[in-house]
Structure formats: C-alpha cells, structure tokens
Amino acid sequence: MGRMERNDHAAIRAVLSGDKNAYGTLVAQHSRAVFRVAFRITGNEADAEEVVQDAFLRGYRKLADFESRSNFGTWIYRIAVRCALDRIERRNGEAARVDIAADAEPEAVQVPDRAPGPEQLLLGCEIGAFCESAMHSLTPLERTAFTLRHMEDCSMEEIAEALEIAPNAAKQAVYRAVQKLRQRLALLKVRT
Amino acid sequence: MNHLSEEQLIELYYKKDNPEAARHLDACSACARAYQALQADLADLKPADTPARDENYGVQVWNSIADRLPAYTREKRPWFRRPLWIGLSAASACVLLVAAFYAGRVWEHEQQPHNLALTVPAAPRPPRVVVVVLSDHLERSERLLVQLKHVNANDAELASPLRDEARSLLVANRKCRQEAEQSGDPALTKALDRLNTLLTTLANQPGGLNAGAIAQLQEQMDKDGLLFEVRVLRSRIPDRQTSANSPLKGGIA
Numbered sequence: 001m002g003r004m005e006r007n008d009h010a011a012i013r014a015v016l017s018g019d020k021n022a023y024g025t026l027v028a029q030h031s032r033a034v035f036r037v038a039f040r041i042t043g044n045e046a047d048a049e050e051v052v053q054d055a056f057l058r059g060y061r062k063l064a065d066f067e068s069r070s071n072f073g074t075w076i077y078r079i080a081v082r083c084a085l086d087r088i089e090r091r092n093g094e095a096a097r098v099d100i101a102a103d104a105e106p107e108a109v110q111v112p113d114r115a116p117g118p119e120q121l122l123l124g125c126e127i128g129a130f131c132e133s134a135m136h137s138l139t140p141l142e143r144t145a146f147t148l149r150h151m152e153d154c155s156m157e158e159i160a161e162a163l164e165i166a167p168n169a170a171k172q173a174v175y176r177a178v179q180k181l182r183q184r185l186a187l188l189k190v191r192t
Numbered sequence: 193m194n195h196l197s198e199e200q201l202i203e204l205y206y207k208k209d210n211p212e213a214a215r216h217l218d219a220c221s222a223c224a225r226a227y228q229a230l231q232a233d234l235a236d237l238k239p240a241d242t243p244a245r246d247e248n249y250g251v252q253v254w255n256s257i258a259d260r261l262p263a264y265t266r267e268k269r270p271w272f273r274r275p276l277w278i279g280l281s282a283a284s285a286c287v288l289l290v291a292a293f294y295a296g297r298v299w300e301h302e303q304q305p306h307n308l309a310l311t312v313p314a315a316p317r318p319p320r321v322v323v324v325v326l327s328d329h330l331e332r333s334e335r336l337l338v339q340l341k342h343v344n345a346n347d348a349e350l351a352s353p354l355r356d357e358a359r360s361l362l363v364a365n366r367k368c369r370q371e372a373e374q375s376g377d378p379a380l381t382k383a384l385d386r387l388n389t390l391l392t393t394l395a396n397q398p399g400g401l402n403a404g405a406i407a408q409l410q411e412q413m414d415k416d417g418l419l420f421e422v423r424v425l426r427s428r429i430p431d432r433q434t435s436a437n438s439p440l441k442g443g444i445a
Contacts, residue, residue: 040239178234
C-alpha cells in the first residue's frame with residue numbers, strides 16, 4: 001500500500017469518526033481525475049462539474065461501506081462513472097438526440113487527397129467535431145463503455161465492474177459503439 | 193482459416209495478445225487491410241482535450257459540497273456490528289465448537305468402560321428369568337403335589353382339575369429344566385426330571401384319572417420324596433433372588 005493510499009485510509013477513518021473536514025483532503029486529492037473521466041463521458045464541462053460534485057456527495061454517503069482493502073481513487077472513479085452515465089441518460093431523456101446528418105454538414109468539408117496543408121488540418125477539426133456529435137448518437141451505455149475502453153484504457157472487467165454489468169455485456173457495448181462510430185466516419189469519408 | 197470478423201479485429205486492436213489472429217493478419221492481406229482501416233478509424237476517434245483544472249480545483253469542489261455533508265457520528269454502528277465484536281463472536285463460536293467436539297470425544301471415551309461393565313452382568317439375566325419363573329413353577333408344583341397327596345382316590349371330580357393343572361405345568365417344567373441344564377445345576381435338573389415324569393403320567397393317564405392311577409401316583413411321589421425335594425428347592429429360591437439386582441417379572445409361567 002502506497003503512502004497516498006495510507007493517507008486516504010487515514011482520512012476515511014477520520015471522517016467516519018466524525019471529522020467531516022478530513023473528506024476535504026480526499027476531494028482535493030482526486031477531483032481532477034474524477035473531472036477528467038466525467039468530462040470524457042459527458043462531453044461537456046458543465047455536466048462534468050455536476051458529475052464531480054455528485055460523485056463526491058454519493059461517495060461520502062457510502063463511505064461507511066468502503067472496504068479498507070480497496071483503493072479510494074478506484075472506488076470514487078467507479079462512482080463517478082455511474083454518476084456520469086446517470087447524467088447522460090437523464091440528459092438524453094430530456095433532450096432530443098442530435099441529428100447527426102444535419103450537424104455534420106459533410107458538404108462543407110474540403111478534403112485534399114494526400115498533401116498535408118491547411119485543408120487537412122481543417123479536416124482534422126471537422127472529424128473531431130463529427131466524432132463528438134457521433135458520440136452523442138451512441139446509447140449512454142455504449143458511449144460510457146467506449147470512453148472507458150478507448151480513452152481511459154480500462155479493461156473489459158473494470159468496465160463491467162464500474163457499470164455493474166456482465167463482462168460480456170461490456171464487451172458487446174464496446175463493439176457496438178465502435179461499429180456505429182465507424183459507420184459514421186465512413187459516411188463522412190465517402191462524402192469527402 | 194476464415195477471415196477475422198470485425199469483433200475479432202476490434203478485440204485484437206484493444207488486447208493485442210492474440211498471437212493466432214496476429215499470425216492470420218500476416219498471412220491474409222484482406223484481413224490486414226481491414227485491420228489497418230480499423231486502426232485508422234480508431235486513431236481518428238481521439239479523446240477531446242480535457243479542460244485544464246488548476247491546483248485549487250479540489251478545494252473549490254470541496255467548498256461547493258461541504259455544506260451539504262452531515263458529519264458522521266462516532267457511534268454510527270451498533271456495538272454488535274463493530275469489527276471487534278464480530279471478530280470476538282466468530283472466535284467464541286469456533287472455541288465453543290471445538291470444545292463441544294472434544295467434550296463429546298471425552299464423554300464417549302469415558303462411557304466406553306461403563307458400557308462394558310453393564311454388558312458383563314447382562315449375561316446372568318437368563319438365570320434371573322429362570323429364578324423368577326422357577327419360583328413360581330415350584331410353588332405351583334408344590335401345591336399340585338400337596339393336592340395330589342391328599343386327594344380322595346375315589347373322587348374323580350376332584351382329580352380332573354389336577355390333570356389340567358399338570359398339563360399346564362408340563363410346559364413350564366420343560367423350559368425350567370432346559371434353563372437349569374444350561375446353567376449347570378444338576379440337582380435342579382434331576383428334580384425337574386422326576387417332576388416331569390410325574391406330571392406327564394398325571395396329565396396323560398390313559399383312560400383318565402381313576403382311583404388306581406391316583407393311588408399309584410401317590411405311591412410314586414412318596415417313594416421319590418418329590419414333594420420334599422420341591423420344598424427344598426423352593427427354600428433355595430430366596431437366596432438366589434436376593435443375589436439378583438433386579439429380578440425380572442413375567443416370563444414363561
């Protein structure tokens with residue numbers, strides 16, 4: 001067990017003994033990692049900020065159930081993933097999905113064949129924007145599973161645990177996400 | 193080998209530890225092209241840059257949530273749910289289990305000689321049964337012999353119950369003789385033999401009990417001293433009964 005983990009566990013014992021402010025050290029220690037994954041899953045800063053707060057609030061309420069042999073960073077990370085998933089599910093329920101075809105505007109993209117230059121850089125920007133909107137076309141579960149696998153480099157087992165689903169279901173969610181995103185990309189590349 | 197599916201290619205991209213699929217890519221140009229296309233697509237799907245957060249970000253988050261957090265109380269868990277008590281309870285249960293096991297072993301071991309001791313005197317039980325039955329049998333036999341000795345030989349009506357009683361005593365006499373022989377008591381065996389002869393004659397007198405037959409039986413009884421012998425044997429019975437711890441009741445007679 002590393003020094004940071006020992007400090008985390010000491011802080012948790014202090015919190016459970018009634019020292020609420022000890023939780024502040026845990027929040028300060030892990031906020032940025034939680035914000036990063038929250039932003040990658042939700043795709044926007046405001047939602048990520050909300051997720052960070054939700055995650056630490058939820059973590060505080062569940063702190064009595066935290067097992068001393070666990071790593072607090074991993075534990076709060078999983079809570080943050082669940083909070084982010086809940087948030088994008090709620091958001092998708094409230095707003096209509098983005099119309100990918102309308103947003104992409106592939107006709108406006110100019111694609112030079114091979115020569116690098118300003119146009120290629122522009123295409124890169126367009127692809128980035130396109131990918132972001134394509135990510136919104138995924139289901140919340142697919143988006144979260146893909147983000148954790150592709151961007152956070154989590155294993156299928158870690159994804160399954162964080163999302164509280166079977167490993168095979170996590171694997172299928174990642175496959176479906178990749179297939180959908182590739183179909184969108186293919187559409188963009190054909191048109192350009 | 194068949195071409196790799198898209199799922200297999202995706203799995204290979206993320207896991208990279210499938211040597212069989214990797215060998216297939218070396219040999220199959222179609223799959224190799226498909227894998228290159230997948231790599232290019234996934235490379236395009238880069239994560240967007242995460243907005244930077246400064247060193248004080250954690251403090252800001254804490255300040256935004258601190259007011260919403262109630263402090264934990266020290267006695268949040270009941271005493272019986274604390275780890276120390278749970279551990280002690282489990283340890284006590286184990287100790288009790290082991291103690292019960294060894295107590296059972298010791299008790300069983302100590303019971304072993306007692307059981308043997310109880311089985312040893314169990315052997316003389318049949319003689320005890322014999323004693324009880326014999327006492328009853330000899331009493332009834334003595335009564336019969338006394339009646340036979342004093343019966344009026346000319347009164348056939350009085351002789352008839354004697355014959356019935358003799359028949360009843362015959363069965364008991366045979367069993368008592370058998371037990372006496374097995375227990376190694378020659379005097380008793382011999383006496384019961386003579387009694388058996390008399391009872392058989394009395395019970396199965398051809399043509400019924402007439403005056404002549406009764407007189408003959410009385411003469412034989414006197415000659416053998418059978419009544420005296422039965423009384424002597426009866427007098428020995430109390431000694432035998434007192435030596436028995438718990439004389440059994442009931443039995444053959």
